[in-house]
Amino acid sequence: MNKRPTIRDVAAMAGVSVATVSRVLSGDYPVANATRTKVQRAVRELDYVVNAHARALSGSTSNVVALVMYDVVTPFFAFIASGVEYQATESDRLCLVCTTHGDPDRELEIVKLMREQHADAVILVGGVNMTDDYRERMYRYAKGLEDAGSRLVLCGRPSLGPDFPAITVEYDNAGGAFSATSHLLSSGHRRIAMLGGPIGNTTFDARLDGYRRALEAFRVSVDPALITHGDMSQDSGFRQVQRLLADGVEFTAIFAANDFVAAGAMRALRAAGKSVPDDVSVIGYDDTPFAPELTPALTSVHLPHEELGRTAVKLALQRGEGSTRQHVMLGTHIAMRDSVRPLI
Amino acid sequence: MNKRPTIRDVAAMAGVSVATVSRVLSGDYPVANATRTKVQRAVRELDYVVNAHARALSGSTSNVVALVMYDVVTPFFAFIASGVEYQATESDRLCLVCTTHGDPDRELEIVKLMREQHADAVILVGGVNMTDDYRERMYRYAKGLEDAGSRLVLCGRPSLGPDFPAITVEYDNAGGAFSATSHLLSSGHRRIAMLGGPIGNTTFDARLDGYRRALEAFRVSVDPALITHGDMSQDSGFRQVQRLLADGVEFTAIFAANDFVAAGAMRALRAAGKSVPDDVSVIGYDDTPFAPELTPALTSVHLPHEELGRTAVKLALQRGEGSTRQHVMLGTHIAMRDSVRPLI
DNA sequence: ACGATTCTAGAAAGCGTTTACCCTACGCGT
DNA sequence: ACGCGTAGGGTAAACGCTTTCTAGAATCGT
Numbered sequence: 001m002n003k004r005p006t007i008r009d010v011a012a013m014a015g016v017s018v019a020t021v022s023r024v025l026s027g028d029y030p031v032a033n034a035t036r037t038k039v040q041r042a043v044r045e046l047d048y049v050v051n052a053h054a055r056a057l058s059g060s061t062s063n064v065v066a067l068v069m070y071d072v073v074t075p076f077f078a079f080i081a082s083g084v085e086y087q088a089t090e091s092d093r094l095c096l097v098c099t100t101h102g103d104p105d106r107e108l109e110i111v112k113l114m115r116e117q118h119a120d121a122v123i124l125v126g127g128v129n130m131t132d133d134y135r136e137r138m139y140r141y142a143k144g145l146e147d148a149g150s151r152l153v154l155c156g157r158p159s160l161g162p163d164f165p166a167i168t169v170e171y172d173n174a175g176g177a178f179s180a181t182s183h184l185l186s187s188g189h190r191r192i193a194m195l196g197g198p199i200g201n202t203t204f205d206a207r208l209d210g211y212r213r214a215l216e217a218f219r220v221s222v223d224p225a226l227i228t229h230g231d232m233s234q235d236s237g238f239r240q241v242q243r244l245l246a247d248g249v250e251f252t253a254i255f256a257a258n259d260f261v262a263a264g265a266m267r268a269l270r271a272a273g274k275s276v277p278d279d280v281s282v283i284g285y286d287d288t289p290f291a292p293e294l295t296p297a298l299t300s301v302h303l304p305h306e307e308l309g310r311t312a313v314k315l316a317l318q319r320g321e322g323s324t325r326q327h328v329m330l331g332t333h334i335a336m337r338d339s340v341r342p343l344i
Numbered sequence: 345m346n347k348r349p350t351i352r353d354v355a356a357m358a359g360v361s362v363a364t365v366s367r368v369l370s371g372d373y374p375v376a377n378a379t380r381t382k383v384q385r386a387v388r389e390l391d392y393v394v395n396a397h398a399r400a401l402s403g404s405t406s407n408v409v410a411l412v413m414y415d416v417v418t419p420f421f422a423f424i425a426s427g428v429e430y431q432a433t434e435s436d437r438l439c440l441v442c443t444t445h446g447d448p449d450r451e452l453e454i455v456k457l458m459r460e461q462h463a464d465a466v467i468l469v470g471g472v473n474m475t476d477d478y479r480e481r482m483y484r485y486a487k488g489l490e491d492a493g494s495r496l497v498l499c500g501r502p503s504l505g506p507d508f509p510a511i512t513v514e515y516d517n518a519g520g521a522f523s524a525t526s527h528l529l530s531s532g533h534r535r536i537a538m539l540g541g542p543i544g545n546t547t548f549d550a551r552l553d554g555y556r557r558a559l560e561a562f563r564v565s566v567d568p569a570l571i572t573h574g575d576m577s578q579d580s581g582f583r584q585v586q587r588l589l590a591d592g593v594e595f596t597a598i599f600a601a602n603d604f605v606a607a608g609a610m611r612a613l614r615a616a617g618k619s620v621p622d623d624v625s626v627i628g629y630d631d632t633p634f635a636p637e638l639t640p641a642l643t644s645v646h647l648p649h650e651e652l653g654r655t656a657v658k659l660a661l662q663r664g665e666g667s668t669r670q671h672v673m674l675g676t677h678i679a680m681r682d683s684v685r686p687l688i
Numbered sequence: 689a690c691g692a693t694t695c696t697a698g699a700a701a702g703c704g705t706t707t708a709c710c711c712t713a714c715g716c717g718t
Numbered sequence: 719a720c721g722c723g724t725a726g727g728g729t730a731a732a733c734g735c736t737t738t739c740t741a742g743a744a745t746c747g748t
Contacts, residue, residue, distance in 0.1 A: 004459075004491045006704055017728045022706060029707095030725055047488060052460040053406065054704035056397040057733050064440075072429055073422045073633075082416045085443055094457060096408075097441045099429055106433075113438060115348075116396040144391060147348045234637075263637050289417075290634035293578075293607050350734055361698045366736060373737095376696060398734035401703050 005046040014042040025050065060149070062118040065313055066096040068110050069125040075288045076258075076305065080125055080155065083309020091317050093120060104137070111141045115148040121316030123153040123309075127203025135160060142166050151316040151324065155308055158202050159327045168327045169312045173203060176301040176332035177210025178217075180255055180283045183299075183334055185218045188343030189253035189281060195240045195265055196229040197257040204232075204257050207285060211255055225249050232257060237264025245272050252280060252343055259284035259291050259300055266294065266339070277341035287335045296338035304330045349390040358386040369394065404493070406462045409657055410440040412454050413469040419632045420602075420649065424469055424499065427653025435661050437464060448481070455485045459492040465660030467497040467653075471547025479504060486510050495660040495668065499652055502546050503671050512671045513656045517547060520645040520676035521554025522561075524599055524627045527643075527678055529562045532687030533597035533625060539584045539609055540573040541601040548576075548601050551629060555599055569593050576601060581608025589616050596624060596687055603628035603635050603644055610638065610683070621685035631679045640682035648674045 011018045016035060023029040024039040031039075042048070056062045065088045069077045081097065088095040096119065098110045107124075114122045122145055128134055142152045142165045152166040159168035184192050194211045197204030208227070215222050226249065230236030237256055244251065245268070256262035262284030266276050276282050276296055284291060287302035307330055315326055355362040360379060367373040368383040375383075386392070400406045409432045413421045425441065432439040440463065442454045451468075458466045466489055472478055486496045486509045496510040503512035528536050538555045541548030552571070559566050572587065574580030581600055588595065589612070600606035606628030610620050620626050620640055628635060631646035651674055659670055 004493075008704080018705080019707080019729080020727060023727085026706085029727095032726060035726080047491075049456055049459045049488075049492075051401070051462070051704050052457075053397040053400040053462065054733090055460075055706075057395070057401055057703090057735085058705040058707080060706095060733075062397065072416075072426045073419070075417070078417045078422050081441075082443075085416055085441060089442070094461070095441050097425075097429060097439050098433070099426075112393055113396075115393045116399075117438070118395070118397065144393075147391075148393075149348075290637055293634055294637060295639035352734080362735080363699080363737080364697060367697085370736080373697095374695065379697080395734050398703090399736075401705085402734080402736040404703075404736095 005048045007048075007050070009046055010039065010042045010048050013046060014038040056118065060118070062120060063093050064096055064117060064119045065093045065121040065123065065316065066098065066110075066114045066117070066119040067123050067125065068098050068100060068107065068114075070102060071099050072097065075290075076156075076286050076303075077125060079305030080309040083306035083311075084123060084313055085309075086306065087310040087313035091313060093313070093317070108137070111144065114150060115144050118148055119150050121151045121153055121313065123155050123312045123316070124157070125155045126157060127201045128157055129200045130158065130202050131200075138166070139164070146324075153312045153316050155312045156203070158206075162325060162327070165324055167312070167315045167325065169308055169315065169330070170328070171303050171308060171330045172332055173206035174210035174213070176285065176303070176334075177207040177255070178214045179210075179332070179334055180285065180301050181211045181214035182217070183336075184253045184255065184281060184283060184340065185214060185220065187253075187281065187340060190220055190343075191223075191226065191251040192253045192255055193226045193228070193241075193244055193249070193251040195237055195254060195256045195261050196227060197232045197261070199229050207257055226251060230261070232260055234260045234264035234267070237261035237266075238268045239264075241265045241268035241272075253340070254280060254282045256282065256284050258286045259288040259298060262298055262300070262339075263290070263294060266298070277339050281340040281343075283334075283340055291335070292337060294339075299337045299340045300335050302333050302335045304332070349392045351392075351394070353390055354383065354386045354392050357390060358382040400462065404462070406464060407436060408438045408440055408461060408463045409465040409467065409660065410442065410454075410458045410461070410463040411467050411469065411653075412442050412444060412451065412458075414446060415443050416441065419634075420500075420630050420647075421469060423649030424653040427650035427655075428467060428657055429653075430650065431654040431657035435657065437657070437661070452481070455488065458494060459488050462492055463494050465495045465497055465657065467499050467656045467660070468501070469499045470501060471545045472501055473544045474502065474546050475544075482510070483508070490668075497656045497660050499656045500547070502550075506669060506671070509668055511656070511659045511667075511669065513652055513659065513674070514672070515647050515652060515674045516676055517550035518554035518557070520629065520647070520678075521551040521599070522558045523554075523676070523678055524629065524645050525555045525558035526561070528597045528599065528625060528627060528684065529558060529564065531597075531625065531684060534564055534687075535567075535570065535595040536597045536599055537570045537572070537585075537588055537593070537595040539581055539598060539600045539605050540571060541576045541605070543573050551601055570595060574605070576604055578604045578608035578611070581605035582612045583608075585609045585612035585616075597684070598624060598626045600626065600628050602630045603632040603642060606642055606644070606683075607634070607638060610642070621683050625684040625687075627678075627684055635679070636681060638683075643681045643684045644679050646677050646679045648676070 007018050007021050011021045067084050085095045100107045145152050154168045228240045230240050284298050284300035287300040291298040291300045351362050351365050355365045411428050429439045444451045489496050498512045572584045574584050628642050628644035631644040635642040635644045
């Protein structure tokens, strides 16, 4: 195992000073052609690569963006990660990925690690419980990261206000729920069950809010019996529908907090001998890749996942005045498939 | 924006030398309790965090593992990534994620970046085209990374031989295909179509090989008309079945190269008025999360995705003799569901 | 009570870059 | 001819940490 060559070795072989080598490599400073060639030859000869840590230490930019999310396999997160990774490499950055699995301690740990790394940007993804504790925590994060020269980006979660030192990139969560519910309403449905997610989570609260607003816009009263809660799993959807059925609640349509819940709901309906969409229409949220594969293909609210990720990186990396506290909201649309049918 | 504090600031505030602060922080060297407390107080007071780059430069371990894969959203990769991320944080490492989208130039670029970063491990994931060019490329990678102090790990792709300076962590790809095919054969099926992936790819070649070996074991002759190829998408599965049907090829079961292909195949069968599993049994590969959600729920070969990732990291990080060239093979099993039925 | 250990902690030499600063030589306007 | 601006390149000082070397103080054995 050879010792890896340093810039000094290159300088020696090329017969120039280290400064010259550095200049050839970064390409900013004028260097005579003959010299440049000599250096480049030496670099190739020695198979030299710079030491990123030395460069970061000296130059003080690490070329890394960090992505912090719940997990890596849920399509919602995976697609945002995909956008982040895409834009990061586009911008010549590397992409650090960390998961919290919902553990605030782990999150704190990660933010600390990112301060150590001097990440150019730290992107926190996904809904949260908007408590005072949360706000305070974020404020500490923002301060710490700012001192380390990093940008904090809140992605797919609400802004903490225009004065908060972070960039926010969200999608129109409530708007999507409004559209979905309106779609059912304008198809004639009036008894629409809302299978919600965990209470208190910004993402699912907003979806519930959109549902309510749509009903109000159509002058349909909100029946609390139609609103249930659970976690975001298929099992949860299954059980919520079972409960509804057992309780004898009447409904002709379901708006599910996300596609997993919708899938579980459809399974429960099938188990109960009800047909989708003939007896009950179902609409999901997130437009997960498996939505079109379900039977029937699931109508769902499509999110610009990848663009959320890309935008987060783009804004964070864009140096300039006032760029530290921006707020972008991306739109959603309904992907119409076969799980919704007009009520005759 | 305050300038971030350095170890000198901490030392000054605590009234000790920087060496002492460093020792308190890393915790290896004996330090008097009183001193330790003073230092810790100063650290807290200043909200100090070490500079990872300075540490890496000085200490020469970066605490980063790098994951290089085709993309980030395909479940196969996402689950391996999950395992890698899990084990990495378990081992106090950060996880860099890069995607190639199949571009060898990008891969080369990434390996170079990882040499710059002094990643502890570089994990290359997924099947490849096993050409001489590929071997040579890997050899260059291995050399370059070795000099940079990194371990090269081949994950979910074949070993390059016991002398090749890399760790290999694969799953029994052909074995899984053998089991799947055997499952169909022992259910009485004899005309089993194999919907293959791209020709030349180690992953799909191995699956085809397992299929062949199972037929031979059951003394069923291999009919080339039953073997088709395509890419790994649902569309591909759809078209391959359409073609088979159009050509009038007889079959009572399908073994698909992966679950996406299987999903497309089931769609094509349904479109042709054939029932799964009454008319045709179908079995997939990878046991993707949507497999149980299909109608009927898809029987599939389950892979230890997460364990592949975890093992890759574990082996790479385990220092010791001979640990640079190991070969681990993990097993698979069939997840039985509703898409296979015995032939009466 | 005295040399020999054992603790504890500081000084300083790197680690491999970048970059501010300095110097030389050359071309050019006047 | 002469000063001057500029291209080209070298020197050395950071950057913030780890770690070796060294040494004083405290403890111990006899």
